[in-house]
Amino acid sequence: MSTLAGYFSYAVTIFLLVAGLYIIIAQGNLIKKLVGLSLLQTSVYLLYIAPGKLVGGTAPIIAPGQQIYANPLPHVLILTAIVVGVATLALGLALAVRIHEAYGSIEEEEILEKDNASEDAEGVRA
Amino acid sequence: MSLAAQLPALQVALPLLAAPLVVLLRHGGLACTVVTAAAWAAFATALGLWLQVGQLDPGGAISYQMGSWAPPWGIEYRVDRLASFVLLLVSGMAAVVLSYSRASVEREVPRELHYLYYAMFALCLAGLLGIVITGDAFNIFVFIEISSLATYVLIALGRDRRALTAAYQYLIMGSIGATFIVIGIGFLYLMTGTLNLADMAVRLREVESYRPVLVALAFLTVGISLKLALFPLHLWLPNAYTYAPSAVTAFLAATATKVSVYVLIRFYYSVFGESLVFEQLPLPRIMLWLSLMAMFGASFAAIFKHNLKRLFAYSSVGQIGYITLGLSFDSVNGLTASIVHLFNHGIAKGAIFLLIGGIVASMTTRDAVPPAPTFDRLAGLAKRMPLTCFGIVLAGLSLIGVPGTAGFVTKWYLILAAMERGQWWLVGAIVLSSLLAVAYVWRFVEVAYFHAAPAGSKKNEAPLSLLIPAWLLVIATLWFGLDTSFTVGAALDAAQELVKIRR
Numbered sequence: 001m002s003t004l005a006g007y008f009s010y011a012v013t014i015f016l017l018v019a020g021l022y023i024i025i026a027q028g029n030l031i032k033k034l035v036g037l038s039l040l041q042t043s044v045y046l047l048y049i050a051p052g053k054l055v056g057g058t059a060p061i062i063a064p065g066q067q068i069y070a071n072p073l074p075h076v077l078i079l080t081a082i083v084v085g086v087a088t089l090a091l092g093l094a095l096a097v098r099i100h101e102a103y104g105s106i107e108e109e110e111i112l113e114k115d116n117a118s119e120d121a122e123g124v125r126a
Numbered sequence: 127m128s129l130a131a132q133l134p135a136l137q138v139a140l141p142l143l144a145a146p147l148v149v150l151l152r153h154g155g156l157a158c159t160v161v162t163a164a165a166w167a168a169f170a171t172a173l174g175l176w177l178q179v180g181q182l183d184p185g186g187a188i189s190y191q192m193g194s195w196a197p198p199w200g201i202e203y204r205v206d207r208l209a210s211f212v213l214l215l216v217s218g219m220a221a222v223v224l225s226y227s228r229a230s231v232e233r234e235v236p237r238e239l240h241y242l243y244y245a246m247f248a249l250c251l252a253g254l255l256g257i258v259i260t261g262d263a264f265n266i267f268v269f270i271e272i273s274s275l276a277t278y279v280l281i282a283l284g285r286d287r288r289a290l291t292a293a294y295q296y297l298i299m300g301s302i303g304a305t306f307i308v309i310g311i312g313f314l315y316l317m318t319g320t321l322n323l324a325d326m327a328v329r330l331r332e333v334e335s336y337r338p339v340l341v342a343l344a345f346l347t348v349g350i351s352l353k354l355a356l357f358p359l360h361l362w363l364p365n366a367y368t369y370a371p372s373a374v375t376a377f378l379a380a381t382a383t384k385v386s387v388y389v390l391i392r393f394y395y396s397v398f399g400e401s402l403v404f405e406q407l408p409l410p411r412i413m414l415w416l417s418l419m420a421m422f423g424a425s426f427a428a429i430f431k432h433n434l435k436r437l438f439a440y441s442s443v444g445q446i447g448y449i450t451l452g453l454s455f456d457s458v459n460g461l462t463a464s465i466v467h468l469f470n471h472g473i474a475k476g477a478i479f480l481l482i483g484g485i486v487a488s489m490t491t492r493d494a495v496p497p498a499p500t501f502d503r504l505a506g507l508a509k510r511m512p513l514t515c516f517g518i519v520l521a522g523l524s525l526i527g528v529p530g531t532a533g534f535v536t537k538w539y540l541i542l543a544a545m546e547r548g549q550w551w552l553v554g555a556i557v558l559s560s561l562l563a564v565a566y567v568w569r570f571v572e573v574a575y576f577h578a579a580p581a582g583s584k585k586n587e588a589p590l591s592l593l594i595p596a597w598l599l600v601i602a603t604l605w606f607g608l609d610t611s612f613t614v615g616a617a618l619d620a621a622q623e624l625v626k627i628r629r
């Protein structure tokens with residue numbers, strides 16, 4: 001197999017990883033940040049699962065005439081990681097809803113402005 | 127099968143089972159009883175494990191096979207001396223803080239959310255204990271996420287709306303950290319084909335010259351450093367500690383970052399081994415400078431904070447610098463200092479945040495949003511709350527490292543480690559950075575003891591239910607400053623085991 005095609009899954013993984021990180025850093029919108037976070041976590045799923053597949057391998061159930069089996073462990077691990085990812089996303093969205101109720105905005109800059117304004121009103125210095 | 131053989135499983139299972147039980151009960155008072163009982167039971171379990179480990183040969187560990195699946199196929203729980211020591215700290219702090227919680231949470235968390243607070247606390251505790259006890263790399267990630275998700279909710283329970291943004295910020299940073307950790311574990315799995323830490327350490331010898339192993343080391347270091355709030359990655363910590371309910375702050379400050387330090391030590395010494403960590407990468411040097419920046423930068427920043435909770439949050443970042451400084455030496459004395467400080471700083475900072483919780487409670491009227499403990503509200507506090515203030519001063523002395531307090535023991539071993547390497551300037555730096563701690567503790571002393579109290583204020587000491595657990599920790603801070611046989615003995619044993627593994 002040519003090297004380029006061999007590294008294809010890694011290239012996709014790295015692209016998703018960096019794209020996710022970039023969105024988290026560059027976006028000020030709380031929901032968009034969560035999109036970036038999900039993307040980042042998805043890249044890890046790929047990192048684990050892609051090497052588990054063997055070319056010509058079959059499902060890991062012992063059968064006569066089969067010599068090569070795919071590795072089932074990464075799939076199991078990533079099932080757990082997906083559950084964790086869903087829980088994180090759900091909690092993040094719930095927090096975003098609460099923040100919207102409390103501040104009337106989900107833009108980071110507006111929230112910071114309101115915080116600073118209320119701190120000035122309290123006479124609290126940083 | 128005897129109960130004693132099942133202790134490692136019970137250690138995690140008890141608080142883990144308490145959480146859903148409490149959600150089903152839906153009653154604040156019952157929830158408090160159940161979770162507090164579970165935490166004390168976990169502490170008893172940790173004590174039992176401590177005694178069991180003590181009977182083993184040096185370097186021995188209790189290995190527990192989950193579901194009787196033999197490692198490396200099944201998940202192994204592994205308790206060695208270091209793990210047992212950290213288990214004691216975490217479960218002990220949880221038991222003390224939960225005993226304190228009832229009176230504190232009543233004032234700071236809306237009544238209808240009480241049972242959820244206790245459920246989250248139990249989950250967080252189960253996660254932290256799980257991180258420490260497990261011998262499986264992927265299991266560590268899962269437990270980190272269990273404890274982290276519970277932590278985000280606990281922080282968001284603060285009444286100030288800024289608690290929500292603090293929790294959100296921590297969620298983003300914490301998830302990035304956890305993702306980096308899982309990437310690191312993924313690379314290790316790709317290279318070794320195993321997830322069991324002990325097995326991984328053996329197999330890593332064959333592949334340690336390959337670059338993915340170094341990549342794994344880098345990802346794990348950054349990810350765990352985010353979790354333990356190493357200096358430039360600490361941005362989530364001050365807000366989270368400031369706006370969380372007081373009991374939560376005390377528990378997190380005493381345990382969450384300390385458990386992350388444990389994970390770092392575990393990966394560095396037990397899995398990668400010193401030759402890989404300390405010789406192939408400029409890691410000790412990076413660690414040294416980041417630690418120094420934390421010790422000076424964060425402690426300096428702490429001096430100018432107006433909110434007492436925020437001041438001590440920044441002080442936490444500075445104190446973590448001492449822990450990582452000990453790691454950077456790569457010597458028995460340095461590692462001993464790290465492990466001892468993880469304990470000593472845990473109890474001292476726990477005591478301070480519990481006492482601050484008492485101050486907040488005394489300023490709060492029922493069902494109102496608790497006011498922030500800013501310095502303008504604390505003038506002459508020593509007249510109104512003498513015991514609370516005296517406790518903060520004593521624990522503060524431990525942060526400074528005054529002889530006779532627990533903090534001194536740490537600094538002593540750090541200085542020993544620095545002298546061993548002939549780095550005399552570092553000895554000066556450690557002493558100098560302690561002066562910054564004097565400055566921020568003095569700010570509290572000045573306001574509380576020497577500023578005039580507002581007219582018409584009368585004595586208003588925190589209730590005993592808050593004072594007793596807090597003072598228990600203050601006394602422990604003094605006790606472990608004078609009698610170091612338990613803390614230093616355990617840390618020295620653990621450090622010798624860890625350094626020997628690869629020698």
